[in-house]
Amino acid sequence: MTALTSLTANQQESIIQCPVCGSICSDTPIYKYSAVEAAAHFCPVTRNSQRNQRLLQSIRQLWKGDECSIIQCHECDFAFAYPYVAGDEQFYSILHEQYGYPRWRWDYDVAVKAVIDHSQKGRILDIGAGTGNFLKSLDSEWETYAVEGSDTTRNELEKAGIKVFPSLSDVVIKEAETFQVVMMFQVLEHIGEFQQVLAQCYQILKTQGKLLITVPDGKAMLQQEKITGCPDMPPNHLNKWTAKNLSLALEKSGFQVESVIKEPPSWQHLAYSLQLKIMHNAASNPNSIAARIYRIPNRKLRIPLLSLLAPISLFQLAGSINQLLQGESFGILAIKPSPN
Ligand SMILES: [Zn+2]
Numbered sequence: 001m002t003a004l005t006s007l008t009a010n011q012q013e014s015i016i017q018c019p020v021c022g023s024i025c026s027d028t029p030i031y032k033y034s035a036v037e038a039a040a041h042f043c044p045v046t047r048n049s050q051r052n053q054r055l056l057q058s059i060r061q062l063w064k065g066d067e068c069s070i071i072q073c074h075e076c077d078f079a080f081a082y083p084y085v086a087g088d089e090q091f092y093s094i095l096h097e098q099y100g101y102p103r104w105r106w107d108y109d110v111a112v113k114a115v116i117d118h119s120q121k122g123r124i125l126d127i128g129a130g131t132g133n134f135l136k137s138l139d140s141e142w143e144t145y146a147v148e149g150s151d152t153t154r155n156e157l158e159k160a161g162i163k164v165f166p167s168l169s170d171v172v173i174k175e176a177e178t179f180q181v182v183m184m185f186q187v188l189e190h191i192g193e194f195q196q197v198l199a200q201c202y203q204i205l206k207t208q209g210k211l212l213i214t215v216p217d218g219k220a221m222l223q224q225e226k227i228t229g230c231p232d233m234p235p236n237h238l239n240k241w242t243a244k245n246l247s248l249a250l251e252k253s254g255f256q257v258e259s260v261i262k263e264p265p266s267w268q269h270l271a272y273s274l275q276l277k278i279m280h281n282a283a284s285n286p287n288s289i290a291a292r293i294y295r296i297p298n299r300k301l302r303i304p305l306l307s308l309l310a311p312i313s314l315f316q317l318a319g320s321i322n323q324l325l326q327g328e329s330f331g332i333l334a335i336k337p338s339p340n
Pocket of ligand 1: 073
């Protein structure tokens with residue numbers, strides 16, 4: 001919390017401090033976004049103007065203004081949104097009206113291969129468990145726990161026999177030093193108080209307990225943004241992590257980093273980049289075919305029509321296909337070491 005507090009205090013003096021390593025960063029941003037651009041990114045006016053306006057209002061409240069920059073630290077390469085403010089419950093409740101939870105992901109395979117297959121069974125906690133697909137896949141010798149903020153999702157998890165806490169602070173109070181394994185899949189890119197979260201993970205793990213974190217690869221995100229033109233927009237993603245700066249943050253919290261696992265290349269990544277390119281084409285020209293298709297409210301009609309535009313985007317991105325096939329995420333496995 002120290003760096004975060006000093007960051008907020010320093011904002012008035014325009015001194016920007018890296019939330020990970022504490023270095024003073026250049027105030028020249030690598031990107032700058034307006035609240036209008038951000039709201040249009042998450043929900044175009046032409047799709048649903050009422051939702052777009054609610055998002056705009058929520059983003060302005062978060063940023064306490066109309067602008068957000070992306071700053072990169074020259075010391076540890078960490079890139080972050082400035083103002084350094086994460087999306088709140090209101091922002092995500094509007095956003096979640098249009099997105100669902102994915103069923104199975106690369107992260108889960110990593111968790112099984114790197115952790116589950118090599119650990120003594122015991123208590124396992126999934127922070128930000130969503131609908132609990134990963135925990136539900138484990139055999140009954142694991143005692144499954146979840147941290148999940150949403151009331152509706154909490155009920156669903158409890159029905160599946162998972163013990164649920166509304167916040168990580170509750171776990172620290174009730175279950176300190178009892179967990180064998182803690183998982184955090186695609187969470188740490190969204191939150192500002194990551195130091196506090198890592199400290200709490202340390203508190204709840206047993207000695208030699210394992211922490212597995214997966215996040216989008218910050219370097220890949222910046223590259224994808226440059227190639228497709230489609231922003232990795234705050235306040236959804238606040239942090240762009242790399243193996244180097246996430247290792248540093250973990251070590252500062254007392255962890256020992258065991259291994260870094262990179263997501264392998266896949267055609268799915270290229271398909272996703274094509275989708276981003278189509279989104280960018282639609283956003284940059286309201287008269288384009290892409291923009292016209294985006295205005296179609298019926299999803300069942302819109303999605304197949306958009307996919308017809310994929311060959312055009314593929315042609316536009318032809319020079320960068322190799323980069324766009326690369327993994328978009330990475331995982332870090334860390335251990336709570338024995339006291340000296
Ligand atoms: Zn830094």
